[in-house]
Amino acid sequence: MWQIFHKLGSPKWFFGIATRLMPWLLAGALALLAVGLVWGLAFAPKDYLQGNSYRIIFIHVPSAFLAQSVYIMMASAAVVTLVWRMKLADVFVKAVAPVGLVLTFLALFTGAVWGKPTWGTWWIWDARLTSMLILLFLYGGAIALDRAINDEKSAARAVAVLVLVGVVNIPIIKYSVEWWNTLHQPATFKLTEKPSMPAEMWVPLLLSVLGLYLMFGWLACLRMQTEILVREQRTRWVKEHVLARRAG
Amino acid sequence: MNAETRPLIKPQESGVSTVAAMRAVFSRDMKVAFRQRQDLLNPLLFFVMVVTLFPLGVSPEVSFLREAGAGILWVAALLSVLLSLDHLFRHDFDDGTLEQLVLQPQPLFLLVLAKTLAHWVLTGLPLVLLAPVLGVMVHLEGNSIAVLCLTLLIGTPVLSLIGSIGAALTLGLRSAGVLLSLLIIPLYIPVLIFGTGTVAAATEGAPVGAYVALMGAFLVLAITLAPFAAAAALRISLSNS
Numbered sequence: 001m002w003q004i005f006h007k008l009g010s011p012k013w014f015f016g017i018a019t020r021l022m023p024w025l026l027a028g029a030l031a032l033l034a035v036g037l038v039w040g041l042a043f044a045p046k047d048y049l050q051g052n053s054y055r056i057i058f059i060h061v062p063s064a065f066l067a068q069s070v071y072i073m074m075a076s077a078a079v080v081t082l083v084w085r086m087k088l089a090d091v092f093v094k095a096v097a098p099v100g101l102v103l104t105f106l107a108l109f110t111g112a113v114w115g116k117p118t119w120g121t122w123w124i125w126d127a128r129l130t131s132m133l134i135l136l137f138l139y140g141g142a143i144a145l146d147r148a149i150n151d152e153k154s155a156a157r158a159v160a161v162l163v164l165v166g167v168v169n170i171p172i173i174k175y176s177v178e179w180w181n182t183l184h185q186p187a188t189f190k191l192t193e194k195p196s197m198p199a200e201m202w203v204p205l206l207l208s209v210l211g212l213y214l215m216f217g218w219l220a221c222l223r224m225q226t227e228i229l230v231r232e233q234r235t236r237w238v239k240e241h242v243l244a245r246r247a248g
Numbered sequence: 249m250n251a252e253t254r255p256l257i258k259p260q261e262s263g264v265s266t267v268a269a270m271r272a273v274f275s276r277d278m279k280v281a282f283r284q285r286q287d288l289l290n291p292l293l294f295f296v297m298v299v300t301l302f303p304l305g306v307s308p309e310v311s312f313l314r315e316a317g318a319g320i321l322w323v324a325a326l327l328s329v330l331l332s333l334d335h336l337f338r339h340d341f342d343d344g345t346l347e348q349l350v351l352q353p354q355p356l357f358l359l360v361l362a363k364t365l366a367h368w369v370l371t372g373l374p375l376v377l378l379a380p381v382l383g384v385m386v387h388l389e390g391n392s393i394a395v396l397c398l399t400l401l402i403g404t405p406v407l408s409l410i411g412s413i414g415a416a417l418t419l420g421l422r423s424a425g426v427l428l429s430l431l432i433i434p435l436y437i438p439v440l441i442f443g444t445g446t447v448a449a450a451t452e453g454a455p456v457g458a459y460v461a462l463m464g465a466f467l468v469l470a471i472t473l474a475p476f477a478a479a480a481a482l483r484i485s486l487s488n489s
Contacts, residue, residue, distance in 0.1 A: 082480070134434045137430075138434050141434060144431070145417060148421045148422065148427050149421060149488060151488050154484050154485070158417050158481060158484050158485070158488075161477055162413075162417060164477070165410075165413055165477050
């Protein structure tokens with residue numbers, strides 16, 4: 001157990017694992033997203049109330065889902081950074097923060113596009129929308145703080161503190177639609193209940209969510225590898241790796 | 249615990265109890281602040297000026313001001329606390345006092361709590377005392393003004409406490425002021441929402457007990473957690489410089 005833990009902390013070991021894992025992640029992501037999105041966007045039945053405009057759910061829900069999960073993953077990595085000072089956790093937080101920012105923006109943007117035909121407005125100051133906007137600010141703040149501190153280690157630890165302080169926002173987002181009576185509909189998927197939509201709608205949605213998770217995994221691996229190469233550029237294994245790539 | 253593993257100096261043995269150290273930090277901060285009185289006045293002037301901008305810039309109509317007044321005062325108070333946060337650790341950081349504070353045998357988070365309390369007494373409390381005057385100027389009614397002052401009284405310490413984390417994180421950085429705002433404003437939003445929500449409920453004649461209790465919960469949460477985060481951030485910033 002502890003051996004695995006120590007190995008996990010080694011950037012070199014992770015680099016190798018990620019190289020082997022990435023083709024699978026990408027293939028899975030593309031397959032799931034292709035099936036989920038084509039099924040959802042072209043073949044799933046029309047909504048009796050919203051017509052075809054509801055189909056944006058197949059992009060909106062996966063990106064909103066991921067936007068929150070990525071923050072939780074970042075917060076978990078932040079704990080690891082502060083408690084065990086594991087290099088890889090620093091790399092993870094730095095690598096995925098911009099991805100989280102983009103996903104949050106995507107969720108807000110698709111939400112606005114969806115809101116126009118169904119609610120008749122691009123934006124309302126609803127609890128769910130506002131707390132997602134705060135999430136966007138939190139990602140932005142974490143990235144800005146990371147850029148402002150030159151020393152890598154201090155930057156990682158400072159960002160970790162900030163990310164952990166911001167984690168109070170996550171339950172607020174999650175439960176905003178249940179605590180407050182808002183325009184936004186409640187969660188689509190719950191662990192304890194069957195979805196309220198027909199299977200032809202929720203199965204492609206679930207596939208898209210899983211596909212986007214895999215896509216995120218691939219992207220995280222790629223970005224972490226890049227970051228590792230930059231950070232470890234003076235070590236021998238990176239030099240050897242780069243030379244081998246150039247030769248091959 | 250045997251003799252070898254015991255820490256060399258325990259707080260009691262250093263001659264100064266934790267409470268005495270907190271009191272010393274607090275009174276020192278007060279003394280330093282009162283020797284630079286202009287720095288104390290600036291956030292208050294800023295507060296008044298921001299409030300002045302709204303009737304002039306948006307509308308001096310009584311109906312608009314009565315509806316928006318509480319929000320205007322809250323936003324102005326929030327901004328002026330934000331403006332004053334840069335001073336919280338900056339001078340002590342520049343002259344090395346902060347390093348001595350970190351080296352004290354007393355727990356750092358309690359000393360940070362004392363500093364934050366001093367910051368609130370010097371900036372938050374004057375804002376609360378000034379709020380009734382401005383409340384009258386934006387045509388709020390008596391009951392609304394009382395509730396507004398109550399929410400500011402509970403809310404401004406939360407602003408100082410959350411702000412102490414941001415101030416500690418951005419210590420010694422380039423363009424720290426803007427960065428501090430970027431980091432802290434998202435965390436201020438819930439306090440602002442509930443602060444103005446309470447006054448809105450009071451204006452409509454609805455009971456405000458639940459709102460006030462929630463704000464009290466924010467305060468308790470901030471007092472218990474923020475000093476730990478701020479102390480951790482201070483250590484990081486000091487090891488960075």
